[in-house]
Amino acid sequence: MIDEICNAIVRGESVKLSSFATFQVRDKNxxxxxxxxxxxxxxxxxxxxxxxxASNVLKQRVLKAHTARKTRQKVQAPAS
Incomplete structure (x- = not known):
């Protein structure tokens, strides 16, 4: 499957993996x-x-994990 995705990108095709991301090739001058x-x-x-x-689904999952990690760090921090 990875080979097919790579081959499509090399050919200049857009590859969309639902709920994950879109890969595109663009030309730069x-x-x-x-x-x-x-x-x-x-x-x-x-x-x-x-x-x-990145898709909005992936962005939201990353944000949710980041927020949860921050919350755990606050709970585990020793009182000063």
């Missing part, structure tokens, strides 16, 4: 970047990049 160490401007060549967009 050539642009001028800057070397942070020297300040020198350098051209960045055009390329294709993959984007990952």
């Amino acid at each position: 050539e642009r001028i970047g800057r070397n942070p160490k020297t300040g020198e401007e350098v051209p960045i060549s055009p390329r294709r990049v993959m984007t990952f967009k």
Whole structure:
């Protein structure tokens, strides 16, 4: 299954995994970047990049787990 997903992304197709995320490939144009160490401007060549967009279901699960962890930490913290 992973191979099929990878192959579809390589072909430039959008892959949506319900309740998880969407993977897409997009083209980025050539642009001028800057070397942070020297300040020198350098051209960045055009390329294709993959984007990952989490579904709302996944975002909510992560937020819920984070909130629960914060609550447990408060309960377990020693009294000062």
